[in-house]
Amino acid sequence: MGYTVAIVGATGAVGTQMIKMLEESTLPIDRVRLLASERSAGKTLPFNGQEIVIEETTESAFEGVDIALFSAGGSTSAKYAPYAVKAGAIVVDNTSYFRQNPDVPLIVPEVNAHAMDAHNGIIACPNCSTIQMMIALEPIRQKWGLDRIIVSTYQAVSGAGANAINETLGQLHEAVVDGVEPKKLHAEILPCGGDKKHYPIAFNALAQIDVFTENDYTYEEMKMTNETKKIMEDDSIKVSATCVRVPVISGHSESVYIETKEIAAIPEVKQAIANFPGAILEDDPSQQIYPQAINAVGRRETFVGRIRKDLDAEKGIHMWVVADNLLKGAAWNSVQIAESLHERGLVRPTTELKFELK
Template sequence: MGYTVAIVGATGAVGTQMIKMLEESTLPIDQVRYLSSSRSAGKVLAFKEQEVTVELTTEDSFEGVDIALFSAGGSTSAKFAPYAVKAGAVVVDNTSHFRQHPDVPLVVPEVNAHALENHNGIVSCPNCSTIQMMVALEPIRQKWGLSRIIVSTYQAVSGAGQSAINETQDQLKQVLNEGINPKDVTANILPSGGDKKHYPIAFNALPQIDVFTDNDYTYEEMKMTKETKKIMEDDNIAVSATCVRIPVLSAHSESVYIETKEVAPIAAVKEAIVAFPGAVLEDDPSQQIYPQAVNAVGSRDTFVGRIRKDLDQENGIHMWVVSDNLLKGAAWNSVQIAETLHEKGLVRPTTALKFELN
């Protein structure tokens, strides 16, 4: 007998990829339900060549649902995820709302699938930039330990949603087809829709993703810091991030510097990455082979290359990490969590509701 799976935010950039990942999934599925806001309700989408009408998300939408995948924004998860749990579903939430909740496991299946054992009805999917870094670093952490991580991200505009993709394409057309100066193109979304000012992304790099916190780091940067510590179950790892948006449509790239607790030979590091599930080594400088965003689009894997010793720090290592932010960074990681819950026999009603109903 298969599951009834609901996708909340089914018409969004991540939701459409969730549908694709479910179509390719090993998860036994009897029925899918697509949920959205009133703006998209009534649309008809496909699932394995069958037509499915998108429904309005309400408090009563989750009766009979076994697994609910959420990717419609934090406020939607905050409002409706507890109702899904109350109805007996397990929620896999792709927003930031529950990531630091003490009763919610934050999971990258290749790294900490054991955290699912104690879920209370909601499982959180980490930030896209955190996920790919965890896949790249976990094989190193397992063998040599980690004491420090410094990461600079080069993030695609799809991480800010379909509207950011559209605006980027419009800006590029304004510059290339209409001859408008990049400084003067129309900008209404980036670097953060919720902030006071908006800047062009075409032919630009914006060192701001999300709004700034009181310590002058952005929320995106603090997400990477806090999520890394929670996933790796180690508050002593020093983590610092600088997150930058660049005019690439899909696939995030990261320059990662780490310091290991024990000195790690580079050849052995490469071997560990090759052996780790979900990680692909692309590292041959003599042939100019290294991870690239255009090659990562459409793949579930995380690509790692440019692995080299720091010139001054014996236990320091530099690397370059690339992954499709809409797949491994969101939709695939969410579906992978659902598959793992099934494999572990953890798709089950919770015994007590630990999340407040709005």
């Protein structure tokens, strides 16, 4: 007997990828329900050759749902996820709303699937950039320990949603076809829709993703710091991030520097990464082989290369990490969590509601 799976935010960039990942999933599914805003209700989207009618997301929309995949924004998760839990569903939330809640496991299945065993009805997906970094670093942490992580990201505009993609393509057209000077291009979304100023991303790089916090790091950077410590269950790891938006449509790239607790030989590090589930080693400088965003698009794996010793620190290692931010960074990780819930026998009604109904 299969499950009834709901996707909240089914019409969004991540929601549509969730549909595709469910089609390819090993999860036993009897029925898929697609939930979205009132304006999308009544329209249809395909699933396994059938047209599924989109329903409006409401407080009563989760009756009979076993697993609910949320990717419709933090406010939607805050409002409706507790109602899904109350109805007996397990929520896999792809927003940032529950990530630092101590009652909510934060899961990358290849890294810490065990943490979902004590779930209280809601399981959170980490930030897209955190997920791919965890895949690259967990095999190193297991063998040599991690003392410090310094990461600089090069994040695709699809991470900011469909409107950001359209704005980027529009700016490229303005610049190339119409001859508009890049700094004069129209911008109203990036670097952050909710902030005061907006800048063109075409032919540019914006050292801001999300708004700034009081310590001058952005929320995106603090997410990577705090989520890494929670997933790896180690508050002693020193983590610092600089998150940058670049004019790439899909595929996040990261320059990651780490300091291990024990000295690690580079050939052994490469082998550990190559053997780790979900990781693919692409590292042959003699043949100019290293991870590239355009090659990662449409792939579920995380690609790791340019692995090399720091020239001045015996425990320092540099690497380059790339993944499809809409798949492993979001939709695929969510579906993997659902598969893991099934495999671990954890899809069951929750008896105690720990989350406030709003």
